[in-house]
Amino acid sequence: MLEVTALSCTRGERNLFADLSFGLSPGIALRVRGDNGSGKTSLLRILAGLAGAASGEVRWNGSLIRDLGEEFLTKMVFVGHANALKDDLTAVENLRFALALSGIAVTEPACRSALAEDGLERIADLPVQWLSQGQKRRVALTRLAFCGSRPLWILDEPFSALDGDAVARLAKRLQRHVGDGGTVVLTTHQEVELGFATQGLELH
Amino acid sequence: MLEVTALSCTRGERNLFADLSFGLSPGIALRVRGDNGSGKTSLLRILAGLAGAASGEVRWNGSLIRDLGEEFLTKMVFVGHANALKDDLTAVENLRFALALSGIAVTEPACRSALAEDGLERIADLPVQWLSQGQKRRVALTRLAFCGSRPLWILDEPFSALDGDAVARLAKRLQRHVGDGGTVVLTTHQEVELGFATQGLELH
Amino acid sequence: MNIWKYSSPQVFYPIAGTMVPWFAGAAAVLTVCGLYIGFFVAPTDFQQGEAYRIIFIHVPAAWMSMFIYLVMAFWAGIGLAFNTRLSSMMAHALAPTGALMTFIALWTGALWGKPTWGTYWVWDARLTSELILLFLYIGYMSLAAAIDDPRRADKASAVLALVGAINVPIIYFSVQWWNTLHQGASVSLTRAPSMATTMLTGMLVMVFAFWMYSIAVSLMRLRHIILERERKAAWVREMYAG
């Protein structure tokens, strides 16, 4: 259960949003909409605890995420604009390390098959620097395959650079997660039909 | 008139496409489709003369672009995945320098009004590092406003990260350019209706 | 009444305004007295002749250079911990004065070194660590200057200030830890001072003069910083409207 109360965020002289409040119970997906620069990324980073808000609180199951600290981090995955991939490592290596970092230990074969499921078997052993824009994004997103146990997913423009199939596949994954009682917060400018109901939040 | 004959491209062990041939007469837009990693970016970079092809030739008005050299570069603009913006400079400064670099001298007021036209007046004087993903992309694309005189536009995923209005605005700009007898080569995974006929090219 | 209300720039700005003249005045008076004692009352030193009179500038400057750094680090730390805007501003306001004091200590010390040690500069522990102090001040200021977002600048420079604080004890005890050219503490609370009382009084008066000066200047700078940071705030607008 994610609760946001009276959240406001300022960047430099601009107030992006003020006094924002909403709650997300399990099995709900929130889709943050808004023009470029309306503050979607800023909001998501605050929800993930990466940035601080000018005022207001973010609570997870009743307690402030600041106080929860690492406990909250074991409940959450964040995929931002940046892919967090190392150019010199192969897709498999990147996936393994990314998961290890977020405290999820997986075997190499597991990574391999997860990549294969996402249609990336051919490039599983290429250094990421050689991959195409969309392939990189997809490698970064493959992490989600192992994050079913984490209730809260925060995804910033996950569909950007993905081709049709990849979009569909990701949408299905999100659908499954929400179906299993997970919570998803995402932004996207693309008109993808997610195949499940989303609560909407419009920033101006 | 852009002609491509028997073009093939290999990356490492993979050949992305082989023996590709097509011609684009003025007033035609080519939309390159294909899954992630099918070779769209590679093709566009070859057309722009940034990368070399394994075999085959690219001709502009009959002569090889390699031989035309700088003359060809005065006929073409390329907007790639990367925005080519300097974090420390403001949007206006970035725009001016980008244009100066491609040999187009413009006054600062001109840049300012061009940015305003694209709905960026508020951030015209912010250092680019503070801008949102989409705002950066839009600043990079504003260059096109001054490139009407350049027949060939090569755009890689121009619509990525743009909000609805921005997409529409860019589509209109492309439409005008094609209407004026320009040639546009672009890739996009989004289903944007461009409002003008495009020749399609599918890579596998 | 709660003391916290003073931690708001809006409240503190006028208070600082009223305090500045007093400290400035005190600084002026004390300096005159101190210099008078130092250059006319105090006797000529039997071994160093007149050169020793530099002490009346050198020692106060040297002490302030270290003390101001500690105060700066303290406020910076408070700002980092409770992110109270005002304390970070205080830290920024203190830095230039501290750097100036350090520079004066180095400069006068070097001038003093020529007659006494026969050289302007030796790479001895105290001199070196004092030089490091200057570098730390410069680093603190350039880091703060290099970051546009004030909130981030405060925090980042605070971390640096705290890490650098380790250097101050090194400066102070360097004379005891290593056998240096530089002489050890001749003034201490535990034992009787080992210098002529007139010299001592003169020096102490100058020390207080430097204190007053530092406080006055820092407060003035603080007021500028407050205005600069809060220029968008309502109260500043009103102040200038009315």
Add this chain to the structure above:
Amino acid sequence: MNAGLIRTCAALAARDVMIALRRRADVLTTFFFFVIAVSLFPLGVGPEPERLQEIAPGVVWVAALLASMLALARLFATDFADGTLEQMALAPQPLSVLVLTKVAAHWLTTGLPLVVISPVLGLQLGLPGDALQVLVWSLLIGTPVLSLIGSVGAALTLGVRGGGALTALLVLPLYIPVLIFGAGAVTAVQAGLGIAGQFSLLGAILMLALATTPWATAAAVRIALE
């Protein structure tokens, strides 16, 4: 929990070392920089053996110091640019420990090689056997301190105007004590004096750095990500 922490750190260290080995560029440049910087001195200063021998400790130490400082540029910068640092901050493990791990890996790939090659360079400058030993030991204790202190500066300057040079400005002053005791130990043994003092001080500094810098660096990283 604890096992998880160890696993995470192991993975992180393994990753950094692997990357360093993949792009040999970074490791080799630091290393060669050190070698060349030292070898330059006989050229810059002139070949008189006894003079070279006199300045040898200082030269080697300063070169080591500058080399490890040059390497700092790559400690966090790439991770910051590609979003990995973000993910580190989001890892359910104390960031200070993760940072410490990164610094350790960094030292393994940039600091240790310097220590290993140093006797050769010392010889080249005509240091006698006992001085060589002391040189190696002093570097072995000293270079980790350099990496630790440096990490604070590197983190503070992330994404900040001023880049590597600003880092240098911030950390070099803090390096000076290490330099004084490190080089001091070697000169002392050359002069036939005791070296216990310098080494106990170096040790103390190392402990202090280990105890404090990880927190400072972690704080700086969080600030940079804000």
Add this chain to the structure above:
Amino acid sequence: MNAGLIRTCAALAARDVMIALRRRADVLTTFFFFVIAVSLFPLGVGPEPERLQEIAPGVVWVAALLASMLALARLFATDFADGTLEQMALAPQPLSVLVLTKVAAHWLTTGLPLVVISPVLGLQLGLPGDALQVLVWSLLIGTPVLSLIGSVGAALTLGVRGGGALTALLVLPLYIPVLIFGAGAVTAVQAGLGIAGQFSLLGAILMLALATTPWATAAAVRIALE
């Protein structure tokens, strides 16, 4: 065409200088680094004035080399990462000239300040007046060479793995002649010898670098973009 070339280069230079000034810290700190690096040597080597004076030329020159190396890291890297380099390659102007412009701007903002401050540092190390003059002149001719040679290395290491590293390491040794003659000139004047030889050689190296490196760098850039 030609007018266009000049306009483009002017714009490019203006941009780079402006960025450098925006990051005022950048310019300042390259030179603070230089200052601090020089100040470090006495600490390592010991305070004896006459010895310091002897090694002063080598010290200042090595420090200058390190400083300009530090600054070089940022010559192309950011332009490469954000796609500006791509656009430079697509500019309807000879890439080698554009590259040369960039290097010039880079030298103006990082090399020149070193030259300007160098006499102060020489003084700190006890160099006499005539030696100071020679030092400044040698740096004035030498630092541009460092920037030019360095640009090749900087371009070679762009994005490339393994191989690029080694080629970059081949560039590092190219600094050596500059150092030998640069520092050599100062030591020569200290020893009361003629300096014409060193300076004519430095000049020759500068000419050679001007004539060759822009092409090499341009080629390296194109390779990196492929």
